[in-house]
Amino acid sequence: MDLTTGHGARSEPELDETGLESLQFGEDIRHLITPPSENESSFTALLELPANQAVELLHSDSGQKQYPNLTFPSNTSLLERAARLSFFNGGSNSTDSSSVPSNSSSKNPETAAAVKCEPLETESFLDSSQPLVSDPTVDNSAPNARSSSKRKEREKKVKAASKKNKKESSQQEEEKLPYVHVRARRGQATDSHSLAERARREKINQRMKLLQELVPGCNKISGTALVLDEIINHVQSLQRQVEFLSMRLAAVNPRIGFNLDSILAAELSWNGWSTGPLMSKGLCDYPKSGSLIDSNFSSMVMPLMWPEAQVNGNRHQFQQQWQVDALRQPLWGREEDSHNFITPENSLLSYDSSANSDAKAIRLLHFVSNMDRLKLD
Amino acid sequence: MASNQSNSDMSSQQQEPNQQRKKRRKLTHETTESRIQNDGTGENKNQPTVRWRTDSTRRIYSSKLLEALRRSRRTTPRNEKTREVRETADRVLAVAARGKTRWSRAILAKRARFLRVKKVKKPKVTKDRKLPEREKRRKFPAVEKKVKVLSRLVPGCRKVSFVNLLEEASDYIAALEMQIKVMATLSEILNAAGGGGGGGAGVGGGSSS
Numbered sequence: 001m002d003l004t005t006g007h008g009a010r011s012e013p014e015l016d017e018t019g020l021e022s023l024q025f026g027e028d029i030r031h032l033i034t035p036p037s038e039n040e041s042s043f044t045a046l047l048e049l050p051a052n053q054a055v056e057l058l059h060s061d062s063g064q065k066q067y068p069n070l071t072f073p074s075n076t077s078l079l080e081r082a083a084r085l086s087f088f089n090g091g092s093n094s095t096d097s098s099s100v101p102s103n104s105s106s107k108n109p110e111t112a113a114a115v116k117c118e119p120l121e122t123e124s125f126l127d128s129s130q131p132l133v134s135d136p137t138v139d140n141s142a143p144n145a146r147s148s149s150k151r152k153e154r155e156k157k158v159k160a161a162s163k164k165n166k167k168e169s170s171q172q173e174e175e176k177l178p179y180v181h182v183r184a185r186r187g188q189a190t191d192s193h194s195l196a197e198r199a200r201r202e203k204i205n206q207r208m209k210l211l212q213e214l215v216p217g218c219n220k221i222s223g224t225a226l227v228l229d230e231i232i233n234h235v236q237s238l239q240r241q242v243e244f245l246s247m248r249l250a251a252v253n254p255r256i257g258f259n260l261d262s263i264l265a266a267e268l269s270w271n272g273w274s275t276g277p278l279m280s281k282g283l284c285d286y287p288k289s290g291s292l293i294d295s296n297f298s299s300m301v302m303p304l305m306w307p308e309a310q311v312n313g314n315r316h317q318f319q320q321q322w323q324v325d326a327l328r329q330p331l332w333g334r335e336e337d338s339h340n341f342i343t344p345e346n347s348l349l350s351y352d353s354s355a356n357s358d359a360k361a362i363r364l365l366h367f368v369s370n371m372d373r374l375k376l377d
Numbered sequence: 378m379a380s381n382q383s384n385s386d387m388s389s390q391q392q393e394p395n396q397q398r399k400k401r402r403k404l405t406h407e408t409t410e411s412r413i414q415n416d417g418t419g420e421n422k423n424q425p426t427v428r429w430r431t432d433s434t435r436r437i438y439s440s441k442l443l444e445a446l447r448r449s450r451r452t453t454p455r456n457e458k459t460r461e462v463r464e465t466a467d468r469v470l471a472v473a474a475r476g477k478t479r480w481s482r483a484i485l486a487k488r489a490r491f492l493r494v495k496k497v498k499k500p501k502v503t504k505d506r507k508l509p510e511r512e513k514r515r516k517f518p519a520v521e522k523k524v525k526v527l528s529r530l531v532p533g534c535r536k537v538s539f540v541n542l543l544e545e546a547s548d549y550i551a552a553l554e555m556q557i558k559v560m561a562t563l564s565e566i567l568n569a570a571g572g573g574g575g576g577g578a579g580v581g582g583g584s585s586s
Contacts, residue, residue, distance in 0.1 A: 207543035214550050228523040235530045238553040245560040246466055250458035252567040
């Protein structure tokens with residue numbers, strides 16, 4: 001009576017007999033209720049309520065206006081179950097299940113109500129499923145995100161409700177929502193909070209392990225506070241080293257032009273890493289100062305003892321010497337600095353490990369000093 | 378019928394990117410096990426230990442450092458050379474990080490401070506992921522203090538969550554180690570060249586006269 005007048009304006013299908021329709025719908029709802037209990041014990045609780053509510057709503061007078069206030073989520077779960085169980089919809093299961101939640105979460109009450117009615121009717125009427133359902137999908141594509149979040153929350157509530165069959169519930173969850181990967185382990189609580197916390201703790205532990213690998217001497221220490229202590233000390237010491245090195249670099253910088261530096265670097269690398277030019281220059285041996293090198297600091301202390309003498313006057317002399325050397329080098333077909341800049345750096349600084357590089361640097365230092373004396377003679 | 382079906386197809390396509398966007402937001406929002414597993418296998422190259430120890434990184438850093446030092450030589454105050462060299466080195470290190478980490482962006486932002494636009498702060502919206510009924514478990518106060526100290530040490534990480542702070546710290550430590558190695562080698566060579574040339578010339582000059 002009222003139902004037909006309410007629905008007739010919106011939807012096509014044959015709503016002649018209201019009493020029969022409501023009865024049939026009640027029966028169908030009961031049909032819906034019983035089979036799911038075979039699959040899962042958890043959904044029955046959810047289903048019973050909305051079924052009753054839906055039946056009440058259908059029997060009530062004012063059909064449309066009451067819908068949006070009362071039974072949004074429950075009805076959608078009901079509809080979802082119905083769609084998935086595919087009692088009434090022939091081929092368009094997936095579209096139904098995707099369209100139905102989107103319909104449910106739309107803010108517009110009228111279209112939502114109309115849309116909700118239509119799937120309900122499609123469940124009861126086998127024929128009229130397809131044209132009705134495909135219409136609402138056009139309306140609501142944006143709220144799907146919201147609906148999927150709601151769906152997920154509902155899933156979690158369901159999981160919290162049922163403490164048994166944890167594995168099953170988690171599998172079900174993964175089935176429906178493929179992007180949720182939290183797995184409830186056996187014997188552990190499955191509510192959303194503990195799951196999220198457990199995942200977060202795992203993340204933290206992973207990061208701490210990585211830090212322990214980086215900071216030397218942290219592997220033996222156990223406990224977050226002590227490890228953090230070590231990390232803090234290490235960072236402070238590293239920053240102090242950077243400060244110290246920058247002081248040295250600042251002191252070194254004004255004395256040498258950087259053009260010179262590039263050529264020097266290239267020569268050093270060439271000489272240090274291959275013995276060809278060494279032979280050509282008549283130098284067979286250079287002192288190996290491996291014993292002097294223990295760590296960065298020791299190697300840094302050594303050059304400080306070198307005489308830091310004349311500044312600008314010698315620079316030109318030095319430059320000339322080095323440029324002469326550069327010319328003699330077979331590698332150095334091209335003459336000047338700026339476009340050679342990159343390659344010498346590359347060849348120089350392709351070192352393998354820290355200890356080796358330090359050793360090589362010291363060897364090069366000695367070699368350089370020897371070469372200088374030779375040139376001057 | 379056909380038009381309806383095509384409509385549904387289009388809407389489903391529209392729904393998919395929405396789902397993907399939501400998926401990505403969900404993954405960052407809520408930690409997941411498979412994501413942790415993925416971090417182990419898929420992100421092998423992005424681990425800080427690997428990233429900062431490659432030869433190419435060292436070469437790039439050292440060349441850029443020399444360039445920057447050379448350029449900064451010209452416009453430098455006479456008094457504070459150390460600080461200026463250190464800041465140059467830090468900036469070049471941040472550039473070498475390619476902006477993937479928070480500390481590198483903070484270092485670069487220090488320089489461009491006068492360009493920074495004042496942001497109007499919105500009232501903070503608390504996450505409703507943890508419902509108020511559940512008391513949030515904070516770490517012990519001892520750990521809290523250390524976390525604060527560490528966050529002060531790593532640039533740009535004052536108000537960062539603990540998880541992200543650990544990640545930033547590991548990357549920062551690896552980067553600092555590389556920086557130290559390069560600067561040490563560089564200063565060695567420069568000192569050697571300077572010291573050797575100066576000393577040798579002095580000796581030569583002394584002996585000849």
